[in-house]
Amino acid sequence: MENSRNFVLVLTLSLAVLIGWQWAMDHFYPQPDDVPVTAEKVDTPAEAAAVAHTRTGGLQDPAALAQEEADLATALASPERLVIDSPKIAGSINLQGAFLDDVVLKDYAASTDADDDEPVRIFSPRGTPAQQYSQFGFLLNGQKVSDDAVWTATGDRLSPGNPVTLTHDAGNGIGLQLTYSIDDQYMLTVEQTIANRSGDAIVAQPFGLVGRTSDTASEDFFIAHSGPMGVFGDAANYDYDYDDIDDAKKVTPEGAPSWFGFTDIYWLAAMVPQDGTAPDATFRALGGNTYRADMIYDTVRVEKGMKHTTTSRLYAGAKESTVLDSYEDAGLEKFGLAIDWGWFRWFxxxxxxxxxxxxxxxxxxxxxxxxxxxxxxxxxxxxxxxxxxxxxxxxxxxxxxxxxxxxxxxxxxxxxxxxxxxxxxxxxxxxxxxxxxxxxxxxxxxxxxxxxxxxxxxxxxxxxxxxxxxxxxxxxxxxxxxxxxxxxxxxxxxxxxxxxxxxxxxxxxxxxxxxxxxxxxxxxxxxxxxxxxxxxxxxxxxxxxxxxxxxxxxxxxxxxxxxxxxxxxxxxxxxxxxxxxxxxxx
Known part of the structure; x- marks a missing residue:
């Protein structure tokens, strides 16, 4: 029985180490210095307080929960919103700045209370305690289109089979379009088009971003990664957590990105660049426990009278294994590894x-x-x-x-x-x-x-x-x-x-x-x-x-x-x- 006893002892000690690690996972997220941002300027709190994280994530502080509820009521009451309605998700796009900042998951309840039928919310507007959002747009001659710009929608509801185009006149004969479409799962497709009707050529850079706070993050456990991740080159990268981004201020993983963004144990927000491109993929610390993933394409020269279109995608939803695998089967490389299966995934x-x-x-x-x-x-x-x-x-x-x-x-x-x-x-x-x-x-x-x-x-x-x-x-x-x-x-x-x-x-x-x-x-x-x-x-x-x-x-x-x-x-x-x-x- 010596082997059996040693086996039990090894498993027991391993489990003790495993749990001890989990108990030590209440992080203090230090305030990094402000860093120059290419794609967006974000106002963040001066200091970041220590936040206790749970295995499944979400806000825990009662004051933050109350503030989130109040902020949502104000932000979502704006008439300048395009409704999103699909079988899996609901929400809206803020036409001011073209921010996708309101996403709830219809199939997942926020609590087990039978009297509370509120769905899980994974996207909240910028500045709210539970903020997470996405934006697709353009840099024109090195300058970002203003976040105060109000885009015009060609329809009033985005749903499967019913795409909606947002348009904005950037002046000097430059027209911008964002055509959103959504499937019956959790994937949105965004066609970013710039039309040059001016008398001169212009230089443009399409970009996409996902921003969020780590206050709502699930615990980053060694068997369940939480934080920045993606597939770069031909490998899934789970190497960075929020502390790493705080320390480095800016992290650019090696290899061309197939997809990348932020993950929790159950939810994922990830951008997918256009096939055949290799945009710059960067994770940034913005201060105040806020972070951003930037996807910035190479500059393109758009001659007068010409158009240029870039097609990107955004996954905003639950980490359902069958759904992730279906996108991987359709060509999205290693998308099933958004779930941190580890070495034994074949079992x-x-x-x-x-x-x-x-x-x-x-x-x-x-x-x-x-x-x-x-x-x-x-x-x-x-x-x-x-x-x-x-x-x-x-x-x-x-x-x-x-x-x-x-x-x-x-x-x-x-x-x-x-x-x-x-x-x-x-x-x-x-x-x-x-x-x-x-x-x-x-x-x-x-x-x-x-x-x-x-x-x-x-x-x-x-x-x-x-x-x-x-x-x-x-x-x-x-x-x-x-x-x-x-x-x-x-x-x-x-x-x-x-x-x-x-x-x-x-x-x-x-x-x-x-x-x-x-x-x-x-x-x-x-x-x-x-x-x-x-x-x-x-x-x-x-x-x-x-x-x-x-x-x-x-x-x-x-x-x-x-x-x-x-x-x-x-x-x-x-x-x-x-x-x-x-x-x-x-």
Whole structure:
């Protein structure tokens, strides 16, 4: 059982490091000095306050939430707005400056409150506490068209199959057009046209930008990137977070951009340049916890009487794996990697597909998680059987191994030779017990990551839990929800966290492996330490771990019944070590 014990220890320590990192993710975003901006001048607060971020993001401060509500009511009341209405998103474009700054997602509720039918808002106007917006426009002879300019719309509603053109007379015979169209998912297409009716040639630069505040950002966790990202050259780039942009003031990733912008764990705002172009792609810190991604095309010379059109795209929506993959299949390079799948995505995507299909059959996401865990553990059971059989074989020949170790204790080379000869004669592979463990690591980590990243788990209920993507609300200190208050996160030990501690303690208790006193102490307290560590995690993850622990208990009892000599040998070794420890103590 030495390999099994080491495996559990490694996983436990890795998990402790993982959670410890998450606890340290409350960032202080320092105020960078103002930097010159080519495409836009933005007024920002003088100082940026420290902001606490949650796993799913969004404003947390009550004062900021109240200010956001008031600012939205004022900004969206303006008559100078073009309505956006598609199957997935709704919102509007501000005709003053041609800012796309109002986007809500129809399929996702902002809260689990049944009386609150407000959809998730991902774009808010500039200057609001939750600001995120996009703009497409032009630099004319090096100067940006004024953000105060009011554009004229050819229609009153942008919807699939119903594009709308915004026009603006820039003076001196220069006409500008922005033709917006939208599909039935989350992608907008913008044709930027400049018509030169003046008497001289002009120099123009089309550009696009996405601006936002980091106050609403989700936590940037090592398995779920939050912040600037994109595909540059032929690789997805998750290298920069908001602190990096603050430090550098301006970051330009290497390689031609296929798409880039800002991501949260569930939402994405990304620009896609025209095919065959390589515009300048830059992330900037603007101060006051605000940032911008700039996409600036090369300058073009537009002769008199001529036009020039550039076609760009903007994705503003949810990170649904099937939707992202559909755009990738249509030619948008590595767009599916907007979800930070990591190294094990070849395992993770099939798990997500299976999870969604099980959910479609049973109609409850919690039940789907339990069934998926059972299926995965069932598929891994033959590997566990092989591991136990290998350990049983190793236990059976341990007396012979000890004799060889004693006989050749002064000749390590001969000892290894005789050991290899013994393994061959007994047909035992000493590595056979390790290989199954190595195979299980990517599978179980992939399953863990799917449950962490899957937007499908958001706002799904199970028994007393209203949202499996949030921590268990039924905590001990508020009598599992009976008392009307929420305890501090480090004391919020819920039902699932308690079950996790109990089932892990039973797992260690059932394991008869011999351990020295220090190991015994570590393994005796580890379940309760993990109970506290795992409590702030999403309830869906805890449900997976509890189910997995219960299956481990059942699996261990069954396999020990099939290999009684393994348990007997371990118990004997355990007793011998206890006797040795008692003797040493005397």
């Amino acid at each position: 993770e995507k099939p798990f997500l597909w299976l999870l969604k299909n099980i959910f479609g059959l049973v109609g409850n996401f919690g039940v789907a998680i339990i069934i998926l865990t059972i299926i995965v553990r069932g598929l891994m059971f033959p590997i566990a059987q092989k591991q136990f059989a290998s350990m049983a074989a190793m236990k059976a020949i341990q007396p012979k191994m000890k004799k060889l170790q004693e006989r050749y204790k002064d000749d390590r080379v001969r000892q290894q030779q005789e050991m290899q000869k013994l393994f061959k004669e007994e047909q035992v592979n000493p590595l056979a017990g390790c290989l199954p463990l190595i195979l299980q690591i990517p599978i179980f980590f992939a399953l863990y990551k799917v449950l962490y990243l899957a937007i499908e788990m958001r706002h799904q209920n199970f028994l007393w839990i209203e949202d499996l993507s949030a921590p268990d609300p039924a905590t001990i200190l508020n009598l599992f929800g009976l008392l009307p208050f929420t305890p501090p996160s480090f004391l919020a030990i819920g039902v699932l966290a308690v079950l996790l501690g109990v089932t892990m303690w039973l797992t260690f208790k059932l394991n008869p492996s011999a351990m020295d006193p220090v190991q015994q102490q570590v393994f005796s307290i580890m379940p309760w330490v993990l109970m506290f560590i795992m409590a702030p995690f999403a309830a869906g993850l805890l449900l997976y771990w509890v189910t997995s622990n219960v299956l481990t208990l059942a699996q261990q009892k069954y396999l020990y019944s099939k290999h009684p000599q393994l348990k007997a040998a371990a118990e004997k070794e355990k007793a011998e070590k206890a006797a040795e420890a008692a003797k040493a103590k005397q």
